[in-house]
Amino acid sequence: MYKAEKSIVIVGGGAAGLFAAVCLKERLPLARVCVVEAGGRALSKLRLTGGGRCNLTHTFEAVEALGEVYPRGERLLRKLFYRFGPQDTWRWFEERGLRLYAQSDGRVFPRSDRADEVADLLLLLARERGVELCEGTRVERIERSDAGWRACLAGGRRVEADAVLVATGGSPRREALERLLEDLPVELVAPVPSLFAFNVADGGLRALSGTTLADARLRLAGTKWQARGALLLTHFGLSGPAVLRLSSYAARHLAEAAYRAPLLVNWLPDEAPESLAPRLRALLDREGAKQLSSVRPEGLNTRLWLHLLERSGLDARGKCAEVSRKQLNGLVTTLTQDEYLITGRAPHKDEFVTCGGVSLKSLQAQTLEVRSCPGLYVAGEALDVDAVTGGFNLQAAWTTAYVCAESIIERFTQPLTSITPTP
Ligand SMILES: Cc1cc2nc3c(=O)[nH]c(=O)nc-3n(C[C@H](O)[C@H](O)[C@H](O)COP(=O)(O)OP(=O)(O)OC[C@H]3O[C@@H](n4cnc5c(N)ncnc54)[C@H](O)[C@@H]3O)c2cc1C
DSSP states (O other): OOOTTOEEEEEOOSHHHHHHHHHHHHHOTTSEEEEEESSSSTTTTGGGHHHHTOOOEEOOTTOSSGGGTOSBSHHHHHHHTTTSOHHHHHHHHHHTTOOEEEOTTSEEEETTOOHHHHHHHHHHHHHHHTOEEEETOOEEEEEEETTEEEEEETTSOEEEESEEEEOOOOOSOHHHHHHHTTTSSOOEEEEEEESOEEEEOOHHHHTTTTOEEEEEEEEETTSSOEEEEEEEEOSSEEESHHHHHHHHHTHHHHHHTTTOEEEEEESOTTSOHHHHHHHHHHHHHHTTTSBGGGOOOTTOOHHHHHHHHHHTTOOTTSBGGGOOHHHHHHHHHHHHOEEEEEEEEEOOOSOOEEEEEEOGGGBOTTTOBBTTOTTEEEOGGGBSOBOOSSSHHHHHHHHHHHHHHHHHHHHHHSOGGGSOOOO
16 A cells, blocks of 8 residues: 555656656556646647547557667657557546547547547546646756655756656757756767758759659668658648658758758669669650650659759650760759758648657666666657657657656555665
């Protein structure tokens, strides 16, 4: 049995913080669980997720290895998904009245397609179970105290707690976490943005704004970083799943390069480079008398084809049969290794997460408790864990929040003698 007056402070009223609070109060109804949220309203970001629909998890059916979707945190999540994985998320929400559905691409949404419904449910559960919610109040610092832990709130208020859960989400500002955890043995991995579109300095490409490609392969020249998927040409440069994926995996590389990097686009990723030249030659010979503008490889629309001909130095009005061997080789290079310069991060309104945060090395992997800080836990995007788009980021938040809640419950329900004393 645990003492009724056990008290837990959760720093951050986002997805991870509220989820952990509800899990805690369901199992420890007598404990005092207080969520402190700096913003005016808890869960305000959750209401914006998935374009207002909240892509709250993924079926993972087509995901062969977690490393395909989690550039950071894959190994940790592989362990933790056994404790609380995507199916548990589905069950957890449905058992509490939220009906879900999965799209054919595996992304999971509430049946209502309303993120508000997810946020309202979590807030209702929190209220019904007696979670204290303190909105509009920032926790400035977490420090050790005689009782265990102390949260120092803006305005000078202090809250004593037996356990503290840091669920402050991601932020590209390192100082935010540094100040909060000052003097505590917590290693931070410098936070940088992830999941962003690319500004590209090429008027010809920008003029194709609105063009979408079902499949392209992108590579940062001279690096191992590459990604494949749908591509969207915009008024600022490039966006779409392939770009977001590349920005996620190469987040740190791009930050170090100050978001200026040469990008190679393969417009025909299914074509093996060695067979593309003979296939194009055969096509051009077959259509010999036609203008180049009217003969294009499958998968490219006319506007994009004209742009690529121009980049290859070919006259679109020239005859197919007149393309020399050298010109053909140039065209193949443009089709498979078309080089552009990324000149910056472009705004991407749908999803934006942080790469970096609390280093996983600072934590006990099984409990997410900070090493040598018994009673201090970290969950959600504050961890150095993040994913590509598809519901994987929120799944990481639910999983890590659940594991922290379970760890705190275990800590409080162990026989008192076996609890590690807080130094
Ligand atoms: C526009 C957008 C759309 C997204 N859509 C999706 C999606 O559909 N699917 C998906 O899987 N992921 C999505 N994500 C990512 C997902 O929202 C996050 O990964 C997830 O919210 C992380 O949860 P969290 O609780 O760790 O952090 P957050 O949800 O960011 O919550 C952290 C909270 O802590 C508060 N806080 C911070 N510091 C303090 C402090 N010192 N004191 C008190 N409070 C503090 C913040 O105000 C915030 O409310 C999206 C992100 C964005 C920005």
